[in-house]
Amino acid sequence: MSKFADYFLVNTRPGKPLNADAAAAPPDEPKSKVTDFVTQQSFASFTVSTAVTKALWKGFQKVFSGWADSAWLPLGLCGLFGAGQFLLALRNKESKLETWDHILFALVVAVTNTLILWFATLGIEPAADDIGITGE
Numbered sequence: 001m002s003k004f005a006d007y008f009l010v011n012t013r014p015g016k017p018l019n020a021d022a023a024a025a026p027p028d029e030p031k032s033k034v035t036d037f038v039t040q041q042s043f044a045s046f047t048v049s050t051a052v053t054k055a056l057w058k059g060f061q062k063v064f065s066g067w068a069d070s071a072w073l074p075l076g077l078c079g080l081f082g083a084g085q086f087l088l089a090l091r092n093k094e095s096k097l098e099t100w101d102h103i104l105f106a107l108v109v110a111v112t113n114t115l116i117l118w119f120a121t122l123g124i125e126p127a128a129d130d131i132g133i134t135g136e
Helices: 040-044 047-063 072-091 100-122
Strands: 009-012 032-035
Touching: 032 072, 047 072, 047 100, 072 100
Parallel strands: none
Antiparallel strands: 009 032
């Protein structure tokens, strides 16, 4: 694996390759690595990804007005990022994505994250009361 890929990899436990909470493991337990985009924790880590995708989209709009104004362009950008992260997880020998249930769950998380990243890039966000947060 390249050093660039290391920026996207997190330690996981071999029996739970999609849970990035490896710190809870005993120190002598072996660790595995998986791309952060397919972990359960990735659902909460979209700030930088959204900003980068939105910046790319705005840049394309300035350079290529017309087709770049479409909402489908950020879906393509998010899809490329999500697919790359998923393939990185599959290729990484340390990820321990060895069973079909782990691979399928990683794919579901990656697709869901891709869609959430797309919606966030478009500026679509749920109202607090839509998701049960009332502030009381």
